Amino acid sequence: xxxxxxxxxxxxLLVVIGAWLxxxxxxxxxxxxxxxRQQEEISMxxxxxxxxxxxxxxxxxxxxxxxxxxxxxxxxxxxxxxxEISEQGARALRGCVPELQKxxxxxxxxxxxxxxxxxxxxxxxxxxxxxxxxAKAAAVVxxxxxxGIVSNRLVLRSFGSTRPRSDNNSIAGxxxxxxxxxxxRK
Numbered sequence: 001x002x003x004x005x006x007x008x009x010x011x012x013l014l015v016v017i018g019a020w021l022x023x024x025x026x027x028x029x030x031x032x033x034x035x036x037r038q039q040e041e042i043s044m045x046x047x048x049x050x051x052x053x054x055x056x057x058x059x060x061x062x063x064x065x066x067x068x069x070x071x072x073x074x075x076x077x078x079x080x081x082x083x084e085i086s087e088q089g090a091r092a093l094r095g096c097v098p099e100l101q102k103x104x105x106x107x108x109x110x111x112x113x114x115x116x117x118x119x120x121x122x123x124x125x126x127x128x129x130x131x132x133x134x135a136k137a138a139a140v141v142x143x144x145x146x147x148g149i150v151s152n153r154l155v156l157r158s159f160g161s162t163r164p165r166s167d168n169n170s171i172a173g174x175x176x177x178x179x180x181x182x183x184x185r186k
């Protein structure tokens with residue numbers, strides 16, 4: 001009789017474990033999948049909001065500003081060590097030309113970098129981030145001049161790494177700091 005009770009106890013234990021596994025699979029796994037889908041959706045919407053914020057930052061206007069646009073170096077140039085405007089960069093800059101032609105003030109093109117050292121491949125050509133940022137801005141100035149912006153309206157400036165917009169401790173922050181700003185004051 002004792003072995004029968006022991007056997008019955010094991011059966012009962014297995015039935016309880018089986019019922020728990022079925023309940024877990026039906027109830028909690030579906031909740032986990034739902035939670036995972038919700039997290040993915042939140043992540044997607046967060047990325048959309050960040051993308052829209054980045055687009056809005058390109059066209060921030062200050063009260064004394066007639067035109068203002070910001071482009072990261074990744075958006076404008078063919079590569080991090082290139083001074084050649086990419087097709088995407090040309091499209092972005094061409095979008096600014098009609099607005100720049102409508103204004104009458106000086107067109108200030110300002111180069112910015114992150115706080116990373118200048119790429120060693122440039123050797124002595126650029127001894128500092130000031131020089132490097134000014135060369136990037138000069139490429140944009142030459143492009144705008146080629147598209148009909150009168151050269152006596154174009155002003156080239158460089159702030160190097162002295163005016164970051166983001167934290168230089170992250171890749172995303174460094175990308176935002178490597179930028180070209182185009183500004184026309186009223």
